[in-house]
Amino acid sequence: MLEMFSFEASVPLHLFEYRLKRERTEEHWHSFYEIGYCAEGSGRFRIGEAETAVGPGSVLLFPPYEPHIGEGDEDRACRWYFAYFDERLLPADERKLLRAFVRPGVWNERQLRAAAPDFPALGDWFAAMLNEYEAKRPLYGTVLRARMLELVARLHRAEESRHSREEWSGRMKALERLRPALDHVAASFREPLELADAAERAGLSASRFRHLFIEGTGKRFKEYLxxxxxxEAKRLLATGDGTVTEISLACGFQSAAPFYRSFRQLVGVHPLEYRRRHSGRE
Known part of the structure; x- marks a missing residue:
């Protein structure tokens, strides 16, 4: 389900501690970025179609709308710090750092320190930020913005170190060229949309766009769309009263058959079963 959350107008950031339950929580996603740090305990997260084990020092970054679900090996023994934030938290000229995270990021603290020996101890880092966030002393927003900018910059640097210079440069250039197309998809996915439309937005030929899209996002255009x-269909099923056919049409599918097929493939259950589990209605 889409997890709804409203940030404070002055500081688009929410920091909190959370202990994973032993039973698997329901899959959810956000319209904002999320960074998580495991302080103690162990468990696992399912991110999209992949599952990763987590333990002390695990660091996860979820881009907007990336579905994920977590569970602890022992009830409430797996303790996390989480930061929810909107890109508006960063200065406008630094938001480009977030383009590296069109895909989820998965690290552990040892990897981060290997890439950057001066990387801060994240347990202390998050504890200090949470204290600042909860105390709300004068200029706390300025302090939190500065700390989060440094954290994102360091994660960007760590992610960059995983790739050759040529690969990383190519990926960043691809995302830069794709930005108009990605914005167009976000605004127009409910309408009929073809690769050629998105390629035109990016000022590219269809063949060049197809290649760059895979390089930048890791998905084919049709798969991403x-x-x-x-x-969006999952959100409407969980929160709305429309029929499955109405929802499929509202989300840009031209008929019910491809919607049912895609929904089962990506979610694993029938749309009505998903609604039964997540809407709170029988």
């Missing part, structure tokens, strides 16, 4: 549409 279907993913975006299914996320």
């Amino acid at each position: 279907t993913f975006v549409r299914i996320q």
